[in-house]
Amino acid sequence: MGILLALIPTVCWGSIGLISGKLGGTSYQQTLGMTAGAVLFGLFSVFYFHTAISGMAMIVGVASGLCWSVGQFEQFQSMKFIGISRTVPISTGLQLVGTALAGVLLFHEWKTTRMVTMGTIAVIVLIAGAALTSLRDSKAKASAAGQPMQAGKGATAIIISTIGYVLYTVIVNASGLPSQTVIFPQSLGMILGATIFVLFSHQKVMHKATAKNIMTGIVWGVGNFFMFMAIPSIGLAISYSLAQCGIVISTFGSIWLLGEKKTGREMVYITIGSLLVVAGGVTLGLMK
Numbered sequence: 001m002g003i004l005l006a007l008i009p010t011v012c013w014g015s016i017g018l019i020s021g022k023l024g025g026t027s028y029q030q031t032l033g034m035t036a037g038a039v040l041f042g043l044f045s046v047f048y049f050h051t052a053i054s055g056m057a058m059i060v061g062v063a064s065g066l067c068w069s070v071g072q073f074e075q076f077q078s079m080k081f082i083g084i085s086r087t088v089p090i091s092t093g094l095q096l097v098g099t100a101l102a103g104v105l106l107f108h109e110w111k112t113t114r115m116v117t118m119g120t121i122a123v124i125v126l127i128a129g130a131a132l133t134s135l136r137d138s139k140a141k142a143s144a145a146g147q148p149m150q151a152g153k154g155a156t157a158i159i160i161s162t163i164g165y166v167l168y169t170v171i172v173n174a175s176g177l178p179s180q181t182v183i184f185p186q187s188l189g190m191i192l193g194a195t196i197f198v199l200f201s202h203q204k205v206m207h208k209a210t211a212k213n214i215m216t217g218i219v220w221g222v223g224n225f226f227m228f229m230a231i232p233s234i235g236l237a238i239s240y241s242l243a244q245c246g247i248v249i250s251t252f253g254s255i256w257l258l259g260e261k262k263t264g265r266e267m268v269y270i271t272i273g274s275l276l277v278v279a280g281g282v283t284l285g286l287m288k
Helices: 002-023 027-049 055-082 082-104 113-134 139-144 147-176 179-201 208-212 216-242 246-257 264-288
Strands: none
Touching: 002 027, 002 055, 002 082, 002 139, 002 216, 002 246, 027 055, 027 179, 027 208, 027 216, 055 147, 055 179, 082 113, 082 147, 082 246, 082 264, 113 264, 147 179, 179 216, 208 216, 246 264
16 A cells, blocks of 8 residues: 555656646746645645644745745756756756765765665766766767757756755755655745746746646645655655655656657656666655
């Protein structure tokens, strides 16, 4: 039963890019709509978990949520620049590498020679997988006018996104607070960050695409909820590892459902790269 519960975040989080891509809107509209949905889930979590939110939990949660909003906004930006099928595997791989390095350098999680060896191999596998998914067929590259500029923007967006996502998890881990107590404060930080982006962008967000993307946030919240439901049964490591398999849904769903064009050679790169990212993520998860 625990495994089935843990597969729900896999489907939910793996579908986020597809849902937001199908619903449309700018990165600003997608981020604001998604965070509004996350706030609705955050309110639900307060009543379900009966959590008492302290002042420290509020500070930690809002700070973590602000970092998440940076990570999610820049990931949406990258999806616009280089596509979902490239963004998600690269982003997932770099996030896992970043959190692994943070665990080693800040929290000293790799305590034995075996853990250091396995962790190093897993990080190399993740980097190799992320690199493979970013490769383009030379023929496709030659025929894609303006692609180098978009690729540069996509790379910048992914780097900023990775920093935001890694800080999002590191802040909570460093606080030592139970995860349930920061879910609602996190959602407030998320929507605050999204609002700041919108105010500085001067873009129109009072749009039906913003309202539609509330569904994206609810789907993300459902995945988060079932993650917490699965952890008591099968543990955090296995739950988190299974969630990484969602990149398969995002990557291949964007190609088959959203019509992202790939050559046969690029499909080989993406398939092998995605499998390597999943393998590296599962290895890191089982080490914890």
